[in-house]
Amino acid sequence: xxxxxxxxxxxxxxxxxxxxxxxxxxxxxxxxxxxxxxxxxxxxxxxxxxxxxxxxxxxxxxxxxxxxxxxxxxxxxxxxxxxxxxxxxxxxxxxxxxxxxxxxxxxxxxxxxxxxxxxxxxxxxxxxxxxxxxxxxxxxxxxxxxxxxxxxxxxxxxxxxxxxxxxxxxxxxxxxxxxxxxxxxxxxxxxxxxxxxxxxxxxxxxxxxxxxxxxxxxxxxxxxxxxxxxxxxxxxxxxxxxxxxxxxxxxxxxxxxxxxxxxxxxxxxxxxxxxxxxxxxxxxxxxxxxxxxxxxxxxxxxxxxxxxxxxxxxxxxxxxxxxxxxxxxxxxxxxxxxxxxxxxxxxxxxxxxxxxxxxxxxxxxxxxxxxxxxxxxxxxxxxxxxxxxxxxxxxxxxxxxxxxxxxxxxxxxxxxxxxxxxxxxxxxxxxxxxxxxxxxxxxxxxxxxxxxxxxxxxxxxxxxxxxxxxxxxx
Amino acid sequence: xxxxxxxxxxxxxxxxxxxxxxxxxxxxxxxxxxxxxxxxxxxxxxxxxxxxxxxxxxxxxxxxxxxxxxxxxxxxxxxxxxxxxxxxxxxxxxxxxxxxxxxxxxxxxxxxxxxxxxxxxxxxxxxxxxxxxxxxxxxxxxxxxxxxxxxx
Numbered sequence: 001x002x003x004x005x006x007x008x009x010x011x012x013x014x015x016x017x018x019x020x021x022x023x024x025x026x027x028x029x030x031x032x033x034x035x036x037x038x039x040x041x042x043x044x045x046x047x048x049x050x051x052x053x054x055x056x057x058x059x060x061x062x063x064x065x066x067x068x069x070x071x072x073x074x075x076x077x078x079x080x081x082x083x084x085x086x087x088x089x090x091x092x093x094x095x096x097x098x099x100x101x102x103x104x105x106x107x108x109x110x111x112x113x114x115x116x117x118x119x120x121x122x123x124x125x126x127x128x129x130x131x132x133x134x135x136x137x138x139x140x141x142x143x144x145x146x147x148x149x150x151x152x153x154x155x156x157x158x159x160x161x162x163x164x165x166x167x168x169x170x171x172x173x174x175x176x177x178x179x180x181x182x183x184x185x186x187x188x189x190x191x192x193x194x195x196x197x198x199x200x201x202x203x204x205x206x207x208x209x210x211x212x213x214x215x216x217x218x219x220x221x222x223x224x225x226x227x228x229x230x231x232x233x234x235x236x237x238x239x240x241x242x243x244x245x246x247x248x249x250x251x252x253x254x255x256x257x258x259x260x261x262x263x264x265x266x267x268x269x270x271x272x273x274x275x276x277x278x279x280x281x282x283x284x285x286x287x288x289x290x291x292x293x294x295x296x297x298x299x300x301x302x303x304x305x306x307x308x309x310x311x312x313x314x315x316x317x318x319x320x321x322x323x324x325x326x327x328x329x330x331x332x333x334x335x336x337x338x339x340x341x342x343x344x345x346x347x348x349x350x351x352x353x354x355x356x357x358x359x360x361x362x363x364x365x366x367x368x369x370x371x372x373x374x375x376x377x378x379x380x381x382x383x384x385x386x387x388x389x390x391x392x393x394x395x396x397x398x399x400x401x402x403x404x405x406x407x408x409x410x411x412x413x414x415x416x417x418x419x420x421x422x423x424x425x426x427x428x429x430x431x432x433x434x435x436x437x438x439x440x441x442x443x444x445x446x447x448x449x450x451x452x453x454x455x456x457x458x459x460x461x462x463x464x465x466x467x468x469x470x471x472x473x474x
Numbered sequence: 475x476x477x478x479x480x481x482x483x484x485x486x487x488x489x490x491x492x493x494x495x496x497x498x499x500x501x502x503x504x505x506x507x508x509x510x511x512x513x514x515x516x517x518x519x520x521x522x523x524x525x526x527x528x529x530x531x532x533x534x535x536x537x538x539x540x541x542x543x544x545x546x547x548x549x550x551x552x553x554x555x556x557x558x559x560x561x562x563x564x565x566x567x568x569x570x571x572x573x574x575x576x577x578x579x580x581x582x583x584x585x586x587x588x589x590x591x592x593x594x595x596x597x598x599x600x601x602x603x604x605x606x607x608x609x610x611x612x613x614x615x616x617x618x619x620x621x622x623x624x625x626x
Contacts, residue, residue: 110519129519130568130571130572133519133572133575133576134575137575137576140519140576141576141577143519144519144520144522144523144576145523147519147520148520148523151520
């Protein structure tokens with residue numbers, strides 16, 4: 001048996017490697033996505049006072065710190081057994097949507113568009129955002145501008161782009177002032193135009209990626225995401241809906257705090273990343289996906305006018321659920337548009353500048369669960385405390401964890417398609433194996449709570465266990 | 475009046491690594507009407523837009539070396555693209571190149587580094603780093619007051 005290893009996987013967040021095993025004939029027999037880093041946030045928070053958790057959890061990730069703060073703060077709200085003022089809830093929603101915009105812009109423009117525009121086989125030293133700036137400056141400017149738009153909203157609301165202490169148990173620690181509302185509002189038309197321009201271009205380019213659409217993690221699975229009571233897109237509260245590959249609803253309006261009734265966590269021997277599966281389908285058949293593709297598969301409508309038009313067009317790509325993970329790129333653009341529109345709607349609410357934005361209390365229960373939609377998918381923070389409000393146990397299930405089994409399926413599918421029976425395996429072929437992982441936009445810093453950037457290593461191992469090909473990048 | 479942008483880089487949870495941030499914050503307090511200051515953990519591509527709107531940029535960062543408190547000042551010129559797979563790390567010359575390619579201009583840019591003595595966990599600067607701050611501020615004030623060269 002031969003084995004290919006890709007290590008490190010690049011343009012993702014964290015450290016990982018991919019191994020691809022070949023049989024005697026050189027056909028791909030198996031493939032694994034290994035997450036090789038470990039941080040252990042669930043353990044290190046034990047013994048800390050619960051009210052420290054949002055600030056502590058925001059340090060898990062430099063990209064989606066707001067998402068962790070929000071899920072954590074919601075879990076703390078539950079521990080305090082309080083009702084957060086509506087204005088604070090809506091301000092938190094704006095922060096979450098701004099986070100989605102900046103994170104999706106990072107994924108689409110910075111990490112994936114070099115493959116899309118410069119080509120999966122293009123020269124690796126130039127196949128990055130800097131190469132994109134040189135060859136496609138308008139698109140690069142649009143990426144910079146949308147990421148900046150999202151980051152600046154977070155900064156305007158919270159005073160910092162990263163790890164602020166604005167989101168707190170019981171609400172937020174400062175209201176939105178009129179001047180800040182106006183500042184954000186005046187930037188919305190340009191952001192809308194930029195998002196729409198990118199979507200218009202992307203739709204015309206879709207035909208260029210037929211083979212990738214067909215082979216990049218294009219398989220039946222379940223899809224999971226939060227929805228409103230009437231089936232609209234929801235990133236902050238809401239209830240869980242699960243659909244199958246035909247688009248049929250499997251479970252709907254699940255109370256997110258009952259997630260353990262529906263999700264079981266498996267451990268893979270080759271990875272630090274745990275592998276949740278849908279309990280009723282068993283392991284490993286209960287593969288499900290979360291994130292932009294899943295969210296746009298589970299909803300009945302988006303809830304904002306321009307995104308709705310785009311979503312209708314997007315859903316027309318396939319009568320049932322869109323199965324190809326390549327369409328995550330498309331879904332991210334639709335969600336950027338949605339997020340901008342939704343922020344505008346929230347800012348137009350006269351109560352958004354209300355000053356009652358926080359309630360205070362001590363620990364009134366000993367268990368709290370907070371669930372949100374982070375940019376990469378459903379995020380669950382679950383804490384238990386002792387009677388003094390000190391954390392005794394924590395469980396985090398992050399988007400990349402939910403997608404772990406699907407990522408492994410995706411790597412196997414793309415490896416079988418592009419590598420089997422090839423005598424020469426080019427860098428461009430190995431880049432396709434990495435690119436399927438990038439469609440999930442995994443964040444291994446979040447999922448294993450590891451630190452730093454994400455290099456990756458691909459290895460091909462023969463039937464004798466020898467490494468016959470390796471692509472390694474730091 | 476020239477538009478001066480100060481960018482302080484660092485991690486305030488790693489002792490002297492936070493010196494760039496501390497300096498940028500002090501400059502914003504003392505030169506509020508004369509400069510714009512950004513404190514960040516690292517350079518990122520979206521800073522290109524901020525650079526494009528400035529006449530002069532002064533980046534302040536910590537450095538490792540044998541002489542704690544040692545200060546260096548050098549002018550940065552747009553360089554070639556960095557080789558490798560960029561994710562979220564960027565050096566000043568590459569950022570300057572990106573600014574020129576995206577927005578058609580690159581400001582006069584200077585990098586001030588201060589050699590730290592400790593980068594362990596901690597939110598306080600060492601004595602040598604703290605002593606360097608007033609000198610850094612003086613350098614920045616001088617740089618901020620010099621008229622920029624004409625550039626493309």
